[in-house]
Amino acid sequence: xxxxxxxxxxxxxxxxxxxxxxxxxxxxxxxxxxxxxxxxxxxxxxxxxxxxxxxxxxxxxxxxxxxxxxxxxxxxxxxxxxxxxxxxxxxxxxxxxxxxxxxxxxxxxxxxxxxxxxxxxxxxxxxxxxxxxxxxxxxxxxxxxxxxxxxxxxxxxxxxxxxxxxxxxxxxxxxxxxxxxxxxxxxxxxxxxxxxxxxxxxxxxxxxxxxxxxxxxxxxxxxxxxxxxxxxxxxxxxxxxxxxxxxxxxxxxxxxxxxxx
Amino acid sequence: xxxxxxxxxxxxxxxxxxxxxxxxxxxxxxxxxxxxxxxxxxxxxxxxxxxxxxxxxxxxxxxxxxxxxxxxxxxxxxxxxxxxxxxxxxxxxxxxxxxxxxxxxxxxxxxxxxxxxxxxxxxxxxxxxxxxxxxxxxxxxxxxxxxxxxxxxxxxxxxxxxxxxxxxxxxxxxxxxxxxxxxxxxxxxxxxxxxxxxxxxxxxxxxxxxxxxxxxxxxxxxxxxxxxxxxxxxxxxxxxxxxxxxxxx
Numbered sequence: 472x473x474x475x476x477x478x479x480x481x482x483x484x485x486x487x488x489x490x491x492x493x494x495x496x497x498x499x500x501x502x503x504x505x506x507x508x509x510x511x512x513x514x515x516x517x518x519x520x521x522x523x524x525x526x527x528x529x530x531x532x533x534x535x536x537x538x539x540x541x542x543x544x545x546x547x548x549x550x551x552x553x554x555x556x557x558x559x560x561x562x563x564x565x566x567x568x569x570x571x572x573x574x575x576x577x578x579x580x581x582x583x584x585x586x587x588x589x590x591x592x593x594x595x596x597x598x599x600x601x602x603x604x605x606x607x608x609x610x611x612x613x614x615x616x617x618x619x620x621x622x623x624x625x626x627x628x629x630x631x632x633x634x635x636x637x638x639x640x641x642x643x644x645x646x647x648x649x650x651x652x653x654x655x656x657x658x659x660x661x662x663x664x665x666x667x668x669x670x671x672x673x674x675x676x677x678x679x680x681x682x683x684x685x686x687x688x689x690x691x692x693x694x695x696x697x698x699x700x701x702x703x704x705x706x707x708x709x710x711x712x713x714x715x716x717x718x719x720x721x722x723x724x725x726x727x728x729x730x731x732x
Numbered sequence: 733x734x735x736x737x738x739x740x741x742x743x744x745x746x747x748x749x750x751x752x753x754x755x756x757x758x759x760x761x762x763x764x765x766x767x768x769x770x771x772x773x774x775x776x777x778x779x780x781x782x783x784x785x786x787x788x789x790x791x792x793x794x795x796x797x798x799x800x801x802x803x804x805x806x807x808x809x810x811x812x813x814x815x816x817x818x819x820x821x822x823x824x825x826x827x828x829x830x831x832x833x834x835x836x837x838x839x840x841x842x843x844x845x846x847x848x849x850x851x852x853x854x855x856x857x858x859x860x861x862x863x864x865x866x867x868x869x870x871x872x873x874x875x876x877x878x879x880x881x882x883x884x885x886x887x888x889x890x891x892x893x894x895x896x897x898x899x900x901x902x903x904x905x906x907x908x909x910x911x912x913x914x915x916x917x918x919x920x921x922x923x924x925x926x927x928x929x930x931x932x933x934x935x936x937x938x939x940x941x942x943x944x945x946x947x948x949x950x951x952x953x954x955x956x957x958x959x960x961x962x963x964x965x966x967x968x969x970x971x972x973x974x975x976x977x978x979x980x981x
Contacts (some may be wrong), residue, residue: 548859
């Protein structure tokens with residue numbers, strides 16, 4: 472579990488996060504949602520230690536990230552997997568090389584053991600057969616899946632995903648969402664996903680934190696989002712005609728639309 | 733303002749170097765990456781070094797012969813002057829200025845691209861010291877291989893002059909070869925090699941520094957690459973003066 476308590480962050484006198492508190496639960500897909508400029512990325516980067524908040528606490532199962540020295544942060548990061556918006560795969564390595572990389576850096580396994588683990592992870596994300604290709608030779612959706620395989624190679628306790636569906640078509644987005652949700656439940660990971668994809672919000676949002684202008688305005692799950700009274704959240708989630716229709720349907724029938732299988 | 737900015741940049745460079753010169757987490761991976769960098773930065777530069785050296789060596793020999801032909805100056809002086817210019821300045825300082833363009837821009841753009849595509853962030857999130865992992869193999873690989881390039885440059889430049897003597901009638905081969913051997917000072921070779929170690933370090937570390945701290949996108953990578961080449965060229969010229977004063981006087 473990750474607890475964020477009263478985090479404040481300002482850049483050049485402009486406050487981006489205003490006293491934000493939130494809890495991200497183990498074994499659940501935790502979503503941070505909000506409009507562009509709402510502070511999602513700053514929040515995510517603060518969680519992984521790429522940005523130092525001005526005040527507050529970030530507790531990883533009770534361990535305060537903001538009071539750790541460099542060595543402790545490095546140790547904690549070995550428990551973290553991260554999926555970046557642009558996948559951030561190493562161009563000079565093959566798909567297999569990318570997935571094996573964390574194993575080579577942080578385990579004492581033999582090459583065969585590392586290869587076996589990497590192949591297992593690639594199989595888990597349905598990418599067996601692509602191990603010898605380079606990142607530039609595969610599609611954006613496949614790159615995301617390689618990045619997921621790399622992120623789970625070391626069995627992380629915490630998985631962070633920054634805009635995992637950005638640049639993907641709706642069908643591939645659903646595949647990525649389902650994969651993240653399955654992995655979270657299968658390995659009991661604390662998964663935090665930064666997104667403004669409404670399909671993700673309504674499909675896998677088990678714990679949703681809505682940020683608006685740097686304030687945490689709403690917390691709930693995907694079933695509660697349909698009847699929220701929060702105007703900013705309504706304007707954000709149900710901004711399109713399609714999602715307004717979805718909401719009308721759900722409110723009228725008092726049942727969420729089942730996720731597509 | 734300029735002084736303040738320069739001091740701030742130098743401070744950041746020192747902090748960066750402290751991170752770079754940490755012990756590698758995995759020696760085997762470090763060795764493998766260093767060998768890769770020797771190939772990428774060193775071996776790949778050999779054709780350029782050979783081509784440039786042959787032509788510049790030839791030009792130096794021709795110009796020396798044209799400018800110092802006098803009944804009062806021995807005919808072998810062309811070979812001697814060509815040799816000393818090559819050993820003292822061309823094979824190290826000028827060569828490194830040329831390599832600052834090739835190798836420096838390669839390093840800065842590679843690391844800068846890794847920065848803007850979040851690959852460096854990915855390394856940091858994994859708990860890897862990205863500065864050490866990415867930059868130390870480049871510095872070690874390039875510094876270790878630099879003497880090979882310098883010696884190759886010395887040899888091919890003198891061969892360039894030899895070809896002028898062989899295929900033209902402005903100087904005889906025997907006088908050119910005699911000049912190459914006359915009044916030879918071994919220390920000049922060592923002087924060139926010592927300078928090249930320093931210049932190789934400057935090229936690899938300064939270009940890495942500019943690439944590592946890129947912010948923005950593709951345009952900024954290009955700018956960082958240019959800045960890295962300009963800064964390392966100026967530092968090479970500055971240290972050329974300092975080292976010449978220290979080593980030759």
